[in-house]
Amino acid sequence: MKRMLTKSKTKADILSMLDRISAQHGGAMSIPMLRVDQSDHLKLYTCALTTGFLQAMIYCLPRSLENFEGIQRALVMKKISGIEERLSSGPHGFPNAIVITLICQDSPYITVAPLESRTGDSSGIVLLTIALHRYREHIAACAADEAGYLLAPEQELLGYMIDGHHRTEGAYAAGKLDSPFLTGVYLDLDLRKMAASFAEINCNQEKPSAIHTNAIRNLSGLMFDRENTAFDLMDELNGRAYVNSSKNAEAAGALARNQPTERLQLHHFFRPGGGHRDLFFRLEGMLPAGLGQFRARSDQNNGNRHPV
Secondary structure, eight states: OOEEOOOOOOHHHHHHHHHHHHHHHTTEEEEEEEEOOSOTTOOEEEEEEEHHHHHHHEEOSOSSTTOOOSSOOOEEHHHHHHHHHHHHHSOOOOTTOEEEEEOOTTOSSEEEEEOOOTTSOOTTEEEEEEEHHHHHHHHHHSOBOTTSOBSOHHHHSSEEEEEOHHHHHHHHHTTOTTOEEEEEEEESOOHHHHHHHHHHHHTSSOOOOHHHHHHHHHHTTOOOHHHHHHHHHHHHHHHSHHHHHHHHHHHTSHHHHHSOHHHHHHHHHTSTTSSOHHHHHHHHHHSHHHHHHHHHHHHHHTTTSSOO
16 A cells, blocks of 8 residues: 655645634634543543644644654555545544544643533533634744745644544545544643554554455445445356356466466456456456556467457
8 A cells, every 4th residue: 555654734724724713713712522531640531623623733744754753654545535535425424533632731722621510510521722813823923844834843733643644634635624523632642642542542452354344334335336336247257157167177277376366267257259348348447457457468468369
C-alpha cells in the first residue's frame, strides 16, 4: 500500500476553517463533554467534534520523521480514498471514531469547567470552551514556510490526534467539514501516555482478518459498487462448467508450479476460442491495470497471432 507523510493543513486552510466555525459559533465555541471514568490518573471525556474542528485545531501528523511529537507517522492513501468514497456516496457512520488529547494546562484558548446545573449535579458533564477569535489571531500571527505550512504546528495547535487520522483525512477530502465525529478527549497527555492509548486501541485489540472484514461489509451493505460487480463476475465465473471441471487439473499441471494460480486460470479461461471474451472485457474495464498486463502477456505468449 502506498504510504506518505502528510503535513498538517496550511495556515490559509486553518484560517479558512476557523472562519467557517466562527460564522456558526461566534467568538467562542462551547461543547459539552461527558466524563468517562476508565482510569483514576487519566481524564477522559466523550463528545462530538466536527472534521473542521479537528483539522483546524488538532495536530495530526508530524512534518518530518525526525519530529517525534505525536503518534501517527504516515497515512495509507488507499484507506483515505476509500473513506472519501464512502462519505461521498451515501449514509455513513463512524462510532467512537476519534481519540485526541487537548493541551489545556496554561492554555489561553481552552477552558474546561463543570457544567452549571440547577440541581447542583452535573453528572460528570463539563463544558469545553474554545476562544475562537483569540485562537484565530494566534494562528494568523504564526510563522509559516514558503509553501504556507506552519513552522511549528505541534506548538501552535491545541492538541494531538491519537487515533482516527485516516477517518478525518477522508472526511476532509470529501468536503465534510461540518460532519461530527464521536470523539474521545483526553486532557494533557504526554507523549508516553499518548503512545499507551494508541497501543490500547491498535496493538492490544485483535483486528479481524480481511476475509472477515469483507464478509461483514457485504452483510451490512457497505460494499462499493465496483466490489459488488467484482463479486458478481467471480460468482458467474465459478458457476461456469468449464471452470469447475478443469481448474483442479490446471492447478496440478507443470505451468501451475511455475506461475501464480490466478494467472494460469486466467490464461486458460480467456484463451482464444474460449468463448469468454465478454467477461474478459467486463473485467478489463473494472481492473484495467492488472488485466491489461495479463492481456499483454497473453499476446506475447501467442506471438500476437491470437490476441485475447
